[in-house]
Amino acid sequence: MSQRITIDPITRLEGHGKIDILLNDAGKVDHAYFQVPELRGFERFAQGRPAEDMPQITSRICGVCPTAHHMASTKALDSLYHIDPPVAAKKIRELLYNIFFVEDHALHFFFLGGPDFVVGPTAPKAERNILGVLGKVGAEVGLKVIGVRKRLRELMTLTMGKVIHPVFGLPGGISKPITKEEQQKFIATAAEAVEFGKFCLQIFDDIVLKNKQYVEYITSEAFTHRTYYMGMVDKNNKVNFYDGDLRVVAPDGKELTKFPGHKYLDHIVEHVEPWSFMKFCYLKEIGWKGFADGPESGIFAVAPLARLNASDGMATPVAQQAYERMYATLGKKPVHHTLATHWARLIELMYAAERMQELANDPEIINPKVRTIPTQTPDEGIGVVEAPRGTLIHHYQTDDRGVITQANLIVATQNNAARIALSVDKAAKSVIIDGKADDGILNLVEMAFRAYDPCNGCATHSLPGKMPLVVRVFDAERRLVQEIRRD
Amino acid sequence: MSKPQVGFYWCAACGGCEEAVVDLNEDILKVVSAVDIVFWPVALDFKRSDVEAMADGQMAVCFINGAVRSSEQLEMAELLRRKAKTVIAFGSCSHMGGIPGLANLHGRQAMMDEAYRNVPSMAAGNTVYPQEKSDVPEGSLHLPTLWETVKTLDQVIDVDYYLPGCPPPVNLINDAVGAILSGQLPPKGTVLAPDISLCEECDRKDSKPVDLSLTEFKRPHLAESDPQKCLLAQGFLCLGAVTRKGCGSVCIKGNMPCTGCMGPTSHVVDFGAKALSAMASLAAAKEDQEIDAVMDKIVDPVGTFYRYSLPASLLHRRYQPLADGGKQS
Amino acid sequence: MSDNKPTQGQFEPRIVAFFCNWCTYTAADLAGTARLAYAPNVRVVRIMCSGRLDPQFIVKALREGADGVLIGGCHPGDCHYQEGNYKALRRITLFKRLLASLGIEEGRVRLEWIAASEGEKVQRVINEMTEVVRRLGPLQLELRSRLNGAEVVTEPHAEGVPQGGRV
Numbered sequence: 001m002s003q004r005i006t007i008d009p010i011t012r013l014e015g016h017g018k019i020d021i022l023l024n025d026a027g028k029v030d031h032a033y034f035q036v037p038e039l040r041g042f043e044r045f046a047q048g049r050p051a052e053d054m055p056q057i058t059s060r061i062c063g064v065c066p067t068a069h070h071m072a073s074t075k076a077l078d079s080l081y082h083i084d085p086p087v088a089a090k091k092i093r094e095l096l097y098n099i100f101f102v103e104d105h106a107l108h109f110f111f112l113g114g115p116d117f118v119v120g121p122t123a124p125k126a127e128r129n130i131l132g133v134l135g136k137v138g139a140e141v142g143l144k145v146i147g148v149r150k151r152l153r154e155l156m157t158l159t160m161g162k163v164i165h166p167v168f169g170l171p172g173g174i175s176k177p178i179t180k181e182e183q184q185k186f187i188a189t190a191a192e193a194v195e196f197g198k199f200c201l202q203i204f205d206d207i208v209l210k211n212k213q214y215v216e217y218i219t220s221e222a223f224t225h226r227t228y229y230m231g232m233v234d235k236n237n238k239v240n241f242y243d244g245d246l247r248v249v250a251p252d253g254k255e256l257t258k259f260p261g262h263k264y265l266d267h268i269v270e271h272v273e274p275w276s277f278m279k280f281c282y283l284k285e286i287g288w289k290g291f292a293d294g295p296e297s298g299i300f301a302v303a304p305l306a307r308l309n310a311s312d313g314m315a316t317p318v319a320q321q322a323y324e325r326m327y328a329t330l331g332k333k334p335v336h337h338t339l340a341t342h343w344a345r346l347i348e349l350m351y352a353a354e355r356m357q358e359l360a361n362d363p364e365i366i367n368p369k370v371r372t373i374p375t376q377t378p379d380e381g382i383g384v385v386e387a388p389r390g391t392l393i394h395h396y397q398t399d400d401r402g403v404i405t406q407a408n409l410i411v412a413t414q415n416n417a418a419r420i421a422l423s424v425d426k427a428a429k430s431v432i433i434d435g436k437a438d439d440g441i442l443n444l445v446e447m448a449f450r451a452y453d454p455c456n457g458c459a460t461h462s463l464p465g466k467m468p469l470v471v472r473v474f475d476a477e478r479r480l481v482q483e484i485r486r487d
Numbered sequence: 488m489s490k491p492q493v494g495f496y497w498c499a500a501c502g503g504c505e506e507a508v509v510d511l512n513e514d515i516l517k518v519v520s521a522v523d524i525v526f527w528p529v530a531l532d533f534k535r536s537d538v539e540a541m542a543d544g545q546m547a548v549c550f551i552n553g554a555v556r557s558s559e560q561l562e563m564a565e566l567l568r569r570k571a572k573t574v575i576a577f578g579s580c581s582h583m584g585g586i587p588g589l590a591n592l593h594g595r596q597a598m599m600d601e602a603y604r605n606v607p608s609m610a611a612g613n614t615v616y617p618q619e620k621s622d623v624p625e626g627s628l629h630l631p632t633l634w635e636t637v638k639t640l641d642q643v644i645d646v647d648y649y650l651p652g653c654p655p656p657v658n659l660i661n662d663a664v665g666a667i668l669s670g671q672l673p674p675k676g677t678v679l680a681p682d683i684s685l686c687e688e689c690d691r692k693d694s695k696p697v698d699l700s701l702t703e704f705k706r707p708h709l710a711e712s713d714p715q716k717c718l719l720a721q722g723f724l725c726l727g728a729v730t731r732k733g734c735g736s737v738c739i740k741g742n743m744p745c746t747g748c749m750g751p752t753s754h755v756v757d758f759g760a761k762a763l764s765a766m767a768s769l770a771a772a773k774e775d776q777e778i779d780a781v782m783d784k785i786v787d788p789v790g791t792f793y794r795y796s797l798p799a800s801l802l803h804r805r806y807q808p809l810a811d812g813g814k815q816s
Numbered sequence: 817m818s819d820n821k822p823t824q825g826q827f828e829p830r831i832v833a834f835f836c837n838w839c840t841y842t843a844a845d846l847a848g849t850a851r852l853a854y855a856p857n858v859r860v861v862r863i864m865c866s867g868r869l870d871p872q873f874i875v876k877a878l879r880e881g882a883d884g885v886l887i888g889g890c891h892p893g894d895c896h897y898q899e900g901n902y903k904a905l906r907r908i909t910l911f912k913r914l915l916a917s918l919g920i921e922e923g924r925v926r927l928e929w930i931a932a933s934e935g936e937k938v939q940r941v942i943n944e945m946t947e948v949v950r951r952l953g954p955l956q957l958e959l960r961s962r963l964n965g966a967e968v969v970t971e972p973h974a975e976g977v978p979q980g981g982r983v
Contacts (some may be wrong), residue, residue: 063503161741
């Protein structure tokens, strides 16, 4: 008879989940399962919707990263209508997208995953959260974080209409230009964001890297897996969130493949397990070999650490410096320590802030021409971006009126799903000894998934169910009189 | 004197409502100094067992967002109802069903086949589907039952108030929190938003003519739009005329039409039917063929008019045909 | 509410009719005084104009047990209020498309122009529609919503009533 410890719900992430830890009689963990218990059905109910509604419909997959879905969807519409937006529109989209990256990565560090380090992984439950962080870092720092986030989001509202569930994406451009006066706000907040990026890296240095115990956690085998890594890169193989090709490197760092997003079906396949609604992605080239890491297994990772691993560097100077420092500290590329994702995330935050500054100062962004009206007949479109939590793919097929006939969504956290399963299992096996699992120990297990900043809402857009057998008996008046079910 | 206890929970939701609370920014510090947040999975580590351990009515208020479409979501809704004196349905999903409510256009079987068989990226020949109970080498694992029909929160528990919007606008959240803390809430069942339509607060209202008579409806991606003029007057399906105000008409400020996330005013029973009625009335066409041509431009009436409110509507969902009745599939 | 008990082994549809005061309702009266027998399956609600017909009435009727809804108004050009019937035509044309996408069969909702003098048309339309709906069968919304999966919970709250501003 085995025991069971259930963490329900898992906390400080987006979405629902539970971790079921099955132990044997000796109190050792047999296996820990990361289960996602929810589904909503976007891939199905997208059918029948006008494609131009999809940027606003799919943003409801996730209210933490709605901009990611909105952007992937908008790019899919460009592809669907075979239309290239004006340069100003593309730059504005990338500008807003990087603003989103700064504030979303900051949200994760201060609100979601970061509290484990700032306050401590086994600190009392009531303190392991943003309020505990504010208590630790002080009111001044706290207000700075809140203030920067507020101003970034005000800019997003200004141009995208809404910050939670943007409206501005259209095939061929965006709905609203940036004026000269507004540009000044972007420039001012960009400067603040760049300082904030440096500030976050400094906090990580002071609070995490200078803490021996934390560094031990980060480099421990318990939180390490050696998988493939995927991320979007520009033509110089530098990290880019908005546009580029997808590059995959092997556990030893060698490039496995590099492909444009619209060829994703040649490389990414989905796998299903009966114990979770979330699908697991793996590499087609390698194949599904079960829940194991290493070069023989098709399991791969996405999101900050993976993006840095899969790239040759960052395209902006301060971020590049931070990138070099991380690899100098943690060893050669690729770094396999899952918790290092928190560091990589702040390096990406730095890049996003610098990129925001580049684009905010670009004279092209105040060009009033931000739209081209589509003229071609829609048929099929694919849009790919890097969401903060990983590679995000929207794929639509429509009839000639542009009404969706089929939609496929490969959502960031799905790409990480298999590795998250590995991480949670390994962490549980390492930290739960003799069946003892208090709140602090269970939090260490949760930290194994929190590094990925999973978006379970995203990952569970699709809807499965059961296969009932139903026999229906009708009477002469054609009314249903009996239903026999096998559910 | 201990502070009142407050909880937040999400059912079939996206997390946007959580973000809206965080968007209180500095005001959230005022909130946390006035109340103790005792359950909020996105931000705090309190677990379900902590809620189960509470006394009934221990929480002064619980805000629940998200639609209800699984056994687990029902259990949590009922648990939180017991443990809280006041329950507020927060956001479009709990208020009217929200975007997840569009799943009511399909059956569970169809959705399962789409996700686990039809999508082009699914492993070829896959026959594995998630199960409520699955056996693994180490034991058995369980998943909640997913329902055929998505429901609003008040279709499963007693709800005291509603905060509409996708997500609720920050100023309305602030007002609601203020009303709660000062004990000045309106009668039970009230929607905590102004009871008048969006046109009233829209910047463009002066350009909305008294008599609207549209020769065509336009889809936003296929037509230029004048950023100063009333969107409805230009032929775009802006539902602001039938939607509650309170959001600052931000979508219109973004140059896109209102899609109705705040829901209708209190005089309306079925939002989608009313919204459709209002828009159809505005067409100028009189002949059958003309009318058909104009309505052909509204390629997705149910998605347009019931986008956030299908579960709350009087029909709730799409109906499967009987074995030998009806011609629809 | 929508399971009509059989009389002599036949399903008797329940149809709600909204007739405009000036034309169709008058025609129905005329049918009555002329002793034109028509199927007893229709419950008539008098409204002042077909343009008063709010599509919410249609869904409310279907929800509350009607198997079909018939709307009667003046012929185009003859509306007592000039244009009310055109409004009705536009609304109902679009609404029927929406109802189809919700699985409500064609034939359950019908709009007819019936002038004040057309008592025979009232008889014909009511008889026709009764047979059409009889062939379609009872609406049975509750049963049909359960066809693909068992629901755990029934809805405890009143349908369609704005409770102090519920919507």
